[in-house]
Ligand code: SF4
């Protein structure tokens with residue numbers, strides 16, 4: 009079994025994962041008051057729980073006229089794709105395996121070490137909270153790893169201070185909650201990248217990593233939808249939905265004062281397809297009001 013474990017670790021590295029941890033598939037997992045999930049209900053006969061981590065880095069601002077993609081989502085797509093591939097790999101070695109998407113990922117990750125910070129994110133002992141988590145169950149009895157020690161949350165309040173919408177500890181106000189559809193008006197001015205927000209994480213002393221160049225797209229390509237095929241490759245088809253992308257690009261155009269987007273925004277508003285049309289109307293009114301003395 010140790011040889012198979014080493015093969016799985018090597019495969020995980022080849023798939024671009026940053027860490028893979030093995031623990032026993034016993035008991036229940038629950039997080040943030042959610043209903044406990046019994047591991048044996050998810051996969052009867054499971055012996056091991058495997059937790060996969062894909063780390064990412066903060067990114068620099070996008071060039072003018074471009075919108076950066078939140079670095080979380082390419083990493084999340086990578087982790088998801090790797091989890092599926094590892095499930096297939098285990099099955100090809102004649103063991104049962106399940107990509108356990110119904111498990112509370114943070115609770116699973118906590119079994120391997122780490123902590124939950126005051127910003128609500130799981131902190132990996134080495135990668136901070138900038139990690140995406142996936143879980144597998146298998147009937148292979150892999151030797152469990154020792155939980156890895158890390159530092160606890162400093163309760164320093166930097167995450168709460170950095171959040172533009174006062175959402176730390178009040179999850180309903182979090183921009184991430186609303187980016188799939190119509191963003192409530194008080195939060196629209198906070199949209200600074202495509203598909204996500206990492207402000208509370210990048211302010212944290214445990215996430216002090218050198219920022220990388222972002223993956224970004226011209227606003228016209230996002231507003232017209234021509235960037236969609238590339239985005240689907242990057243973040244997966246479930247995240248890269250046409251109206252979601254257009255809707256967020258409309259808010260960003262307004263937030264960066266990008267008046268070159270006025271023709272595309274007018275077309276979007278006339279389409280009547282919400283949430284993009286409602287966001288375009290909001291963006292047009294903001295951009296035009298900047299002309300008013
Ligand atoms: S910024 Fe401070 S309070 Fe917030 S999660 Fe990080 S260490 Fe904890």
Ligand code: SF4
Nearest residue numbers: 171175182183205208
């Ligand atoms: S993800 Fe953004 S909106 Fe949500 S709590 Fe963090 S900083 Fe606030």
